[in-house]
Amino acid sequence: MxxxxxxxxxxxxxxxxxxxxxxxxxxxxxxxxxxxxxxxxxxxxxxxxxxxxxxxxxxxxxxxxxxxxxxxxxxxxQGLRDDLEKFAYASYITELLDALTVEEDPSEQVFSLLASTLALADQGRLKLAARAFEVRLVRELGYEPELYVCLSCREPLEDNLFFTEQGGMLCQKCAPQFPGSMPLSNGAWELLKKLLEWDFSKLTILHPAAKLEDELRKAMRKYLDFRLEYPLKSLDFLETLTAVPPGSD
Ligand SMILES: [Zn+2]
Known part of the structure; x- marks a missing residue:
């Protein structure tokens, strides 16, 4: 028992x-x-x-x-089930974890991350919860993106940065060797590092600009899709729900 x-x-x-x-x-x-x-x-x-x-x-x-x-x-x-948007995000978080883990491989860190993330989502900090969960989960599962030096030449990162789903940050010089790598602003790079490094309880003080959050969402989407064997069902629902209405900026 x-x-x-x-x-x-x-x-x-x-x-x-x-x-x-x-x-x-x-x-x-x-x-x-x-x-x-x-x-x-x-x-x-x-x-x-x-x-x-x-x-x-x-x-x-x-x-x-x-x-x-x-x-x-x-x-x-209950709040995560009663509110459609919260439900969509919580479904994404739980489906992502389900897709990336095997049975009976315990991790205290992953469990704590899940519990803290659902609490943050319950407070309505949905995007922040999803982005923090994504980057911290891949770290706990052993495929943290390289954020501190160029993945290819190992030089320190400064400006004109790129991100590849094959493993993290690239300098401008190395980016052409990684087809599909995308430019990432310094703001989005800084945000990604904070999401990974800060105490989880301190993340609520972050209020990233929508543009940075969106940049990070796209980068992490590519990074995760590269490792997932099948598309997540919850993503369609989430994307429909959060789609920008036509005509708005
Ligand atoms: Zn490089």
């Missing part, structure tokens, strides 16, 4: 009344478990097995699928 603290990344229906729950837990990493009867009204597993819920779970390990037998909510994060 495992007693784990986890966040619900994904929920699928099983049979008449059951749910298959994908948790990211502090103790065991990602795991899939069946919550019997969890879709029945008044079932004690109904609320704690909703997507994004942070809770304590009792799991009985099995062959293949485990069984989730008891649960207690730590943070329901």
């Amino acid at each position: 495992w007693k784990v603290e986890g966040v619900v990344l994904r929920v699928r229906n099983l049979g008449e009344a059951d749910r298959i729950v994908t948790l990211f837990s502090r103790e065991k990493g990602k795991l899939n478990a069946v919550a019997r009867g969890a879709r029945r009204i008044r079932n004690r597993l109904l609320s704690p097995t909703q997507v994004f819920t942070h809770g304590q779970y009792l799991v009985f390990p099995g062959q293949g699928l485990h069984n989730l037998s008891q649960a207690e909510i730590v943070h329901s994060w």
